[in-house]
Every structure is written in C-alpha cells, then in structure tokens.
Amino acid sequence: MYSFLDDPLSATLAAGLAALAYLSSLAVYRLYFHELVRFPGPKLAALSKWYDFYYDVYLKGQFVFKLQELHDQYGPIIRIAPDELHISDPDFYVEFFTKQGPQSKYAWAANRFNNGTSVFATVPPDHHKLRRRPLEPMFARAQIRQLLPTLQEKIAKMLTKFRTYQAGGQVLRLDRACVALSEDMIFEYGFGICREALDKPDFKDPLHEVLVQAGAAGVLSLHFPILPEDYQRAARFALQDDENIKSRNPKAHRTVMLDLLNDAELPPSEKTARRHLDEAQAVIGAGLSTTGWAATVGIYHILANPAIVARLRDELYTMMPRGAKREDCTDLDWVALEALPYLQASIRECLRLSYGMSARNSSVTHKEVMYTESAQYAALPPNGSDSDSDNKRPSQGRTWHIPAYTPVSMSIPLVNHNEHVFPNSHTFNPDRWLGPNKVPERYFVSFSKGTRMCLGMQLAWAELSLMLAGLVRWFDFELYETDARSVKMGSDVTIPVPASNDGVWTKVKAELD
Numbered sequence: 001m002y003s004f005l006d007d008p009l010s011a012t013l014a015a016g017l018a019a020l021a022y023l024s025s026l027a028v029y030r031l032y033f034h035e036l037v038r039f040p041g042p043k044l045a046a047l048s049k050w051y052d053f054y055y056d057v058y059l060k061g062q063f064v065f066k067l068q069e070l071h072d073q074y075g076p077i078i079r080i081a082p083d084e085l086h087i088s089d090p091d092f093y094v095e096f097f098t099k100q101g102p103q104s105k106y107a108w109a110a111n112r113f114n115n116g117t118s119v120f121a122t123v124p125p126d127h128h129k130l131r132r133r134p135l136e137p138m139f140a141r142a143q144i145r146q147l148l149p150t151l152q153e154k155i156a157k158m159l160t161k162f163r164t165y166q167a168g169g170q171v172l173r174l175d176r177a178c179v180a181l182s183e184d185m186i187f188e189y190g191f192g193i194c195r196e197a198l199d200k201p202d203f204k205d206p207l208h209e210v211l212v213q214a215g216a217a218g219v220l221s222l223h224f225p226i227l228p229e230d231y232q233r234a235a236r237f238a239l240q241d242d243e244n245i246k247s248r249n250p251k252a253h254r255t256v257m258l259d260l261l262n263d264a265e266l267p268p269s270e271k272t273a274r275r276h277l278d279e280a281q282a283v284i285g286a287g288l289s290t291t292g293w294a295a296t297v298g299i300y301h302i303l304a305n306p307a308i309v310a311r312l313r314d315e316l317y318t319m320m321p322r323g324a325k326r327e328d329c330t331d332l333d334w335v336a337l338e339a340l341p342y343l344q345a346s347i348r349e350c351l352r353l354s355y356g357m358s359a360r361n362s363s364v365t366h367k368e369v370m371y372t373e374s375a376q377y378a379a380l381p382p383n384g385s386d387s388d389s390d391n392k393r394p395s396q397g398r399t400w401h402i403p404a405y406t407p408v409s410m411s412i413p414l415v416n417h418n419e420h421v422f423p424n425s426h427t428f429n430p431d432r433w434l435g436p437n438k439v440p441e442r443y444f445v446s447f448s449k450g451t452r453m454c455l456g457m458q459l460a461w462a463e464l465s466l467m468l469a470g471l472v473r474w475f476d477f478e479l480y481e482t483d484a485r486s487v488k489m490g491s492d493v494t495i496p497v498p499a500s501n502d503g504v505w506t507k508v509k510a511e512l513d
Contacts, residue, residue: 030047035406039078047082061492068414083407089376089410090418096371102366104125108222110122118278132451144459145335147459148462152466155466157198158177158198172505173505174296175486176204178295180197182291183197184196212289260279287460301349301353304479312342319333319337323513337466345430349428352416355446356446363407366404368402368404370401371400415445422439475509480505482505482506483500486500486502
C-alpha cells in the first residue's frame with residue numbers, strides 16, 4: 001500500500017512541518033505559559049538561549065554589558081533565557097548565595113571547560129561538599145602562611161629582574177611580570193613543579209594567552225558542548241614536561257594535588273586520572289590569570305595616581321624603613337602587611353575592579369526563593385520600553401516568588417559597578433573601604449559568597465599583599481604609552497579580557513633604598 005512517506009519529498013515536507021509545529025508550540029509555551037512568564041525581560045531571551053549566544057559568542061563576550069542595559073530598562077530581576085533569571089541587587093547577593101539552603105550548580109553553565117569532575121563544575125551540593133572538603137585545608141590561612149618563604153623567593157626573583165630593566169633603560173611589560181609570578185606560584189604549590197615563567201625573556205609565556213583562548217572556547221561550548229576539549233588541551237599544555245619545567249620536588253611545603261591523591265577519606269572513584277586532570281585545570285585557571293590580572297589592574301591604577309603611590313609608600317615605610325632592605329624579601333611579612341590599612345584597602349580595589357570571575361554566577365535552589373527589591377530601586381522611576389506593557393518594569397519594592405529549581409544568576413561586575421554602593425565605581429579609590437562610612441563587608445564579592453566561594457582567597461590575598469608592597473616600596477615606576485583600556489574589561493570569557501591587548505608598560509625609573 002502506498003504511503004506518502006515513501007516519497008522523499010513528502011517525507012521531508014512532513015518532517016519540516018512537524019519541526020515547525022514543535023518549535024511554534026515551544027515558542028507559545030515559553031512566551032505565554034512558562035512559569036517564568038511573569039518576570040520582565042526581552043521576548044527574544046524568553047524564546048531561546050540564542051539571545052545569549054548572540055552577545056557572548058557572535059559579539060565576543062558582550063553579554064555582561066548587555067545585562068546592565070537590561071537591568072537599567074527592566075529593573076533588578078529579569079528573565080535572560082527560557083529557564084534562567086538574573087538579579088542585579090547587591091543587597092541580595094549574600095542573601096541568595098548563603099541563606100537559601102542547599103544549592104546545585106546550574107548544569108548548563110557548569111561544564112563549560114569539560115572538567116565536570118572538578119569542584120568548580122560539580123552540580124549536586126552533597127557531591128560538591130565531598131570534593132571540596134579535602135581542598136579547603138590546603139587553601140586555609142594557616143597553610144598559606146607556610147608558603148610565605150616560597151612566595152618571598154618569587155618576589156625577590158621578580159625584583160632582581162626589574163633591576164636589569166632599570167640598569168638597561170628597558171621598558172617593562174608589568175602585566176606579564178604579574179602573571180608570571182602567579183603562574184610560578186600556583187604551579188609550585190599545586191603540583192610541586194615550576195615553569196620558571198619569571199626567568200623567561202620579558203616574562204613572555206604563552207600559558208596565560210592559552211587560558212584566555214580556552215575561556216573563549218568555553219563560552220562557545222555552553223551552546224555547542226562538543227567543543228570544550230580546547231580547555232583539556234590547555235591543561236595538558238600547562239602540565240607538559242619540557243625544558244621550561246623544572247622539578248622542584250621534594251618541597252618543604254605540601255602540594256595540592258598530592259594531598260588530594262593521598263586523602264584517606266576520599267573513595268577510589270574520586271581519585272581517577274580524569275578527576276585529577278579536571279581538578280588540575282581548575283587549580284591552574286583559578287590561580288593563575290585571576291590573581292595576576294588583579295595585580296595588573298591595581299598596579300596600573302596606583303601608578304596612574306601619584307597621590308596613591310605616595311600614601312602607600314609612606315605607610316610601607318613604617319614597616320620597612322629606609323636603609324633596611326633585605327634582598328631576599330623576607331621583610332615582606334604577610335601578617336605585618338595585613339596591619340597596613342591603606343595597603344589592604346588598595347588590594348580590595350584591585351580585586352573589585354578585576355572582578356575575579358566576570359561570568360555570571362548561576363545557582364539552583366531546591367526551594368522557592370522570595371526576592372524583595374531593595375530600597376535603592378524605590379527612587380528609580382519605571383522606564384521599561386517594551387511594547388508589551390505587562391513586560392515593563394513593575395512597581396518598585398515588589399516581592400517576587402521564584403519557583404524552586406529555577407536557575408538564578410548574579411554577576412560580580414554588576415555588583416562592583418553598582419553606583420549606589422560604589423559611587424564613581426570605575427575610579428580606583430581605596431578610601432571607600434576606610435573610615436566610619438566605609439563600604440560594608442557584605443558588598444565585597446570578588447571571591448563570591450557561600451559554600452561555592454573561591455577556595456584560593458587567602459593565597460590570592462597573600463600574593464597581592466607581597467607583590468604590591470614589594471613593587472611600591474622598592475621601585476619607582478612610570479607608565480609608558482599605556483592607558484586605562486589596558487586594564488578595563490572589554491569582554492567576558494569567564495575571566496575578563498581588557499579592551500586593549502597592548503599590555504601595561506612601564507619604565508623602572510629608580511630603585512629605592
């Protein structure tokens with residue numbers, strides 16, 4: 001018996017009509033019947049994640065800026081995908097990530113780097129807790145203090161190299177120097193090896209560039225999961241044995257990966273080769289580019305403001321007076337540096353303007369979330385411009401009921417540039433963290449908050465304290481053909497990428513006594 005499906009043309013037409021019917025019904029459901037339909041936002045975002053794809057892939061990392069535009073239009077809570085909400089409200093950041101009970105990682109966003117067994121990408125909260133537990137002691141403050149001799153050794157090597165630039169009148173690319181120090185530090189602590197990035201000519205090492213490229217591939221892999229092997233290749237490149245990697249074992253200090261391997265409480269399933277490769281990727285990515293970038297951002301802004309340099313140096317003189325210099329940098333004592341309020345406030349500004357992770361933090365709560373718009377939005381008039389009046393910005397102070405298991409995201413750059421909390425937010429101003437009217441601690445979110453906040457906070461803080469103190473106290477720099485575009489985020493590839501890739505260039509004018 002004849003069937004029209006036996007005709008290839010008819011079969012193709014039938015398949016096309018079926019696909020069209022499915023897509024049409026899906027569009028109707030998402031626009032009019034989905035449980036998130038009452039939340040404001042652009043219709044195109046409610047229809048498809050292709051909205052996100054357009055800004056982050058086609059326009060190369062621009063969605064973080066589009067988010068700010070959308071919040072300016074629609075208010076503090078918006079629907080940015082068929083199933084995802086985004087909130088821009090600094091007062092709710094801590095509330096959401098610390099007080100809403102168990103949270104899962106948003107699976108769609110978690111495995112962008114194809115390292116799904118790492119702590120960073122683990123979705124279920126209980127499994128995340130299991131994997132994070134053995135790492136927490138390795139990044140605790142007491143353990144980081146044991147690393148200070150190693151860090152002082154790295155700082156001393158960097159400053160010694162600066163002397164050659166000063167003596168030869170050469171121009172120094174300071175951003176590469178900062179990343180090189182972070183690279184050598186994280187490899188030595190993470191794996192007991194050193195890539196000797198500080199020894200390379202002009203501190204030039206391809207690893208940071210590889211990680212940036214891998215980050216861009218990771219953004220693409222959110223939409224096309226077949227692609228994220230690029231990040232695996234980046235990790236293997238980082239760990240390969242070549243003439244630039246010198247074994248430093250046995251080390252006096254412990255190493256992250258060896259401790260993880262030897263943890264007696266972890267089951268064998270958590271000690272596979274893939275598990276360790278995934279965690280190695282996360283350790284490298286989190287410990288290298290983020291801290292080096294924070295130091296770069298801070299040093300640029302400090303050097304661009306002579307008054308800040310002078311104030312920092314005067315404070316450092318109280319701890320390291322003139323004529324008492326130690327070539328091995330053992331006078332750079334982290335505990336003593338923590339007692340210098342202006343230095344610590346400057347580090348907070350380094351971290352605020354470098355963001356840590358620029359991609360939005362997404363989480364899924366296991367219960368309904370109630371979000372009430374904070375007071376700062378009450379003074380702002382509704383200004384939604386969508387042709388559908390129901391999609392315009394609602395009256396201020398409204399309480400929203402977010403359904404359980406809804407992915408909710410918040411973005412560190414949007415918190416750090418909220419003008420109600422940080423007036424003139426793009427200005428490097430350490431004083432905003434000092435005095436009786438200082439910014440409250442709850443708004444410091446560069447390491448995020450809650451059970452999934454960055455493990456490496458203490459290591460980053462130690463590196464930044466010693467790096468900034470060493471550079472400002474012992475050398476006088478002058479920026480060379482460099483402007484703010486070299487440290488201002490121009491795109492988001494999970495980590496921020498500057499608007500200009502020309503780097504931060506300086507002249508080493510003098511070594512101070």
